[in-house]
Amino acid sequence: MKICFVGAGPGDPELITLKGYNRLSNADIVIYAGSLVNPKLLDYCKPNCEIHNSAYMDLDEIIAVMHRGVKEQKNVVRLQTGDFSIYGSVREQIEELHKLNLEYELVPGVSSFLGAASALEVEYTVPEISQSVIITRMEGRTPVPAKESIRSFASHNTSMAIFLSVQAISDVVSELTEGGYPLDTPCCVIYKATWPDQQVVRGMLSDIAQKVEEAGIKKTALILVGKFLGDTYYNSKLYDKEFAHEYRDSSTDK
Known part of the structure; x- marks a missing residue:
C-alpha cells in the first residue's frame, strides 16, 4: 500500500486527471484540503472511505493519519488543490514520509x-x-x-x-x-x-x-x-502557410 498525493485540479470535479480519479476512487483514507478543494470530488470516493479535512489538522496530524493508514494496509490519498507543485506544501510532507521510510507517489493535477x-x-x-x-x-x-x-x-x-x-x-x-x-x-x-x-x-x-x-x-x-x-495579438509562425518545418513544406515549395 502506498500514500498517493493527488492534484485535485482547480475546482471543476471533471478537471481531475484520470489517474487521480482512479487513485481517489480506490482510496480507503482521504485527507483533503477542505478550505480549497471542491467537496464534490469526494463523491468519487467509496462509501466507506475515511475522510479527513486537513484545514483542521497540523502537519504532525496529517502524517500520523498517513502512517496509520499504511500500517493498516490501506490506500491513502492526500488530495490537494490544483497541482501541489505550486504552493502545495508537498515538500514538507514528503520529507516527513522519508523519515518514516514510507513509500508514496505523486499524481499531478491541473493548476488553477x-x-x-x-x-x-x-x-x-x-x-x-x-x-x-x-x-x-x-x-x-x-x-x-x-x-x-x-x-x-x-x-x-x-x-x-x-x-x-x-x-x-x-x-x-x-x-x-x-x-x-x-x-x-x-x-x-x-x-x-x-x-x-x-x-x-x-x-x-x-x-x-x-x-x-x-x-x-x-x-x-x-x-x-x-x-x-489585451486586444493585441500576432499569429504564430507554426501554422503560417509560408513557414516550413520538418513535417510541412511552405506553400512556395509546393
Whole structure:
C-alpha cells in the first residue's frame, strides 16, 4: 500500500486527471484540503472511505493519519488543490514520509492558473507580446526571497499570475506599477476559477483594486496581469502557410 498525493485540479470535479480519479476512487483514507478543494470530488470516493479535512489538522496530524493508514494496509490519498507543485506544501510532507521510510507517489493535477486561462479564453504566451509566465505571490506570513519580489519581477512586463495575494490587491498594484508595469496594463482577478460560483473582475492596474473591493473578493482568487489580456495579438509562425518545418513544406515549395 502506498500514500498517493493527488492534484485535485482547480475546482471543476471533471478537471481531475484520470489517474487521480482512479487513485481517489480506490482510496480507503482521504485527507483533503477542505478550505480549497471542491467537496464534490469526494463523491468519487467509496462509501466507506475515511475522510479527513486537513484545514483542521497540523502537519504532525496529517502524517500520523498517513502512517496509520499504511500500517493498516490501506490506500491513502492526500488530495490537494490544483497541482501541489505550486504552493502545495508537498515538500514538507514528503520529507516527513522519508523519515518514516514510507513509500508514496505523486499524481499531478491541473493548476488553477491554467484553469483560469481557459475560463478567460486567453493564452499566456502570445507571440511578440509575451513569451514567459511568472508565477509568484506577495510576501505575507510566509517570506519571499528579496530577489523574487513582485516589484523586481514587474520590470519584465511579461505575463504574471499572482497567487494568494488578492487580500492585498492595493499593495500588489503598487508593487507592479512601481516595478515597471504601466497603469493601463490589463489586469484580471478571477475568484474560484472553474467553480460554479466563479467570478471575474476585469480592469487595468489603474482601477482593478477598486473593482475588486467593490466585488467583495478577499480570498481564493488569482490576479493575472499583462498585455496577454489585451486586444493585441500576432499569429504564430507554426501554422503560417509560408513557414516550413520538418513535417510541412511552405506553400512556395509546393
